[in-house]
Amino acid sequence: MEEITNVMEYEEIARQKLPKMVYDYYASGAEDQWTLKENRNAFSRILFRPRILVDVSNIDMTTTVLGFKISMPIMIAPTAMQKMAHPDGENATARAASAADTIMTLSSWATSSVEEVASTGPGIRFFQLYVYKDRNVVAQLVRRAERAGFKAIALTVDTPRLGRREADIKNRFVHEPLPRWIQTLLTTCVLSTEPPQTSDSGLASYVAGQVDRTLSWKDVKWLQTITSLPILVKGVLTAEDAKLAVQNGAAGIIVSNHGARQLDYVPATITALEEVVKAAQGRVPVFLDGGVRRGTDVFKALALGASGVFIGRPVLFSLAADGEAGVRKVLQMLRDELELTMALSGCTSLKEITRSHIATDWDPPRSLPSSKL
Known part of the structure; x- marks a missing residue:
């Protein structure tokens, strides 16, 4: 573990350690997996325009998310069933996030309850929510998260x-x-009712079957009537939906394609980001998840207008490889890489990272500044 030098090296360790079914569940994307690859490849097509001769002896990466101050604009995305990766699961992830002074988002399909995660100690935590057909379940989950x-x-x-x-x-x-212990944990954390035991349907598909397919914007309004917590809308990829999110009272937007696990051939999130940011017009913060593996990726997202990023698979793979210590190291490596990228780009704070620090393949031709001889 001491020889690991970047986040991506954890994936191969996880692949070797985890049962194939579990690794594939975490790692795979939808259908042809074009978007899964594109989530990474799109970052590689964005180049830097670094500024030089700037005093970068002191670099400040602190930021504020929904009024909460954190140490860096790198947070933890919700990922399901973390105890399949490591026995400590979401509790280890929560402790690592707290140690890094950043935000953890707990999945609705977690294998640790909100109460267990809260008991790990102080920390700023968000709760990821699916809206189930039974709205009493939704209300119960939200109340538990609030408490x-x-x-x-x-x-x-x-x-x-x-x-x-x-x-x-x-x-x-x-x-x-799924293995019985995973069934028990997931059932307790999500539905608090026992699913039917059949030979032809696993718990994951059973829980997915509880999700309400009629979900619409009116339900975002409904959610605001049962909680005073701010609501981030996660899964926005277009300007049209960004505008609707703002109109319907979202406190923030997460540009996400669900880790490329839903609809294949949607754009990489870093490609969709700028469109969403422009549509939001600064009225709510816009965040990004999907494909972030380097501090350079974080910088590029910030330059395109993101207020921060969430990481998912790097947490799962590092958790599988080395438990809490692995997640801590992933957060530290990304932090260190972002700090270096800022220094080499001539930025001493997040607010100094601008669109002019990057060049994308969708930029119009850049005119050179005129100079008088």
Whole structure:
């Protein structure tokens, strides 16, 4: 573990350590997995325009998210069933996030409850929410999150149905029942009712079947009537939906394609980001998840207008490889890389990172400044 020098190296360790079914569940995307690859590849097509001869002896990466001050604009995205990666699961992730003084988002499909995560100690935590057909379940989950001290709701809006993840189909992940201990944990944390025990439907598909396919913008309004917590709309990829999110009272937007696990051939989130930021017009903060593996990626997202990024798979893979210590190291490596990128780009604070620090393949031709001889 001491020889790991970047976030991506954890994935191979996780692949070797985890059962194939679990690794594939975490790692795979939908259908042809074009968007899964594009989430990474799109970052590589954005180049830097660094400024030189700037005093970068002191660099400040602190920022504020929904009024909460954190150490850096790198936060933890919701990812399901973390105890399949490591016995400590979401509790280890919560402790690592707290140690890094950043935000953790707990999945609705977590294998640790909001109460258990809260008991790990202080920290700023958000709760990711799916809206279930039974609205009493939704209200119960939201109340539990509020009582446990969670500070915001991240409403996932891109999953009226589960995407077609062919690796899971091959592995029968969505058909075979999950191990009994995972079933018990997930049931307790999500539905507080026992799912039917059948031989042809696993718990993951059962829970997915509870998600309300009629979910619409009116439900965002409804959610505001049952909680005073700010609501982030997670899963926005277009200007049209960004405007609707603002109109319907969202406190923030997360540009996300669900880790490329839902609809294949949607754009990479870094490609969709600027359109959403422009549509939001500064009325709410816009965040990004998907494909972030380097501090350079974080810088590029900030330059395109993001207020911060959330990371998902790097947490799962580092958790599988080395538990809490792995997640801590991932957060530290990304922090260190972002700091270096800022220094080499001539930026001493996040507010100094501007659109002019990057060049994208969709930029118009840049005219050179005129000079008089």
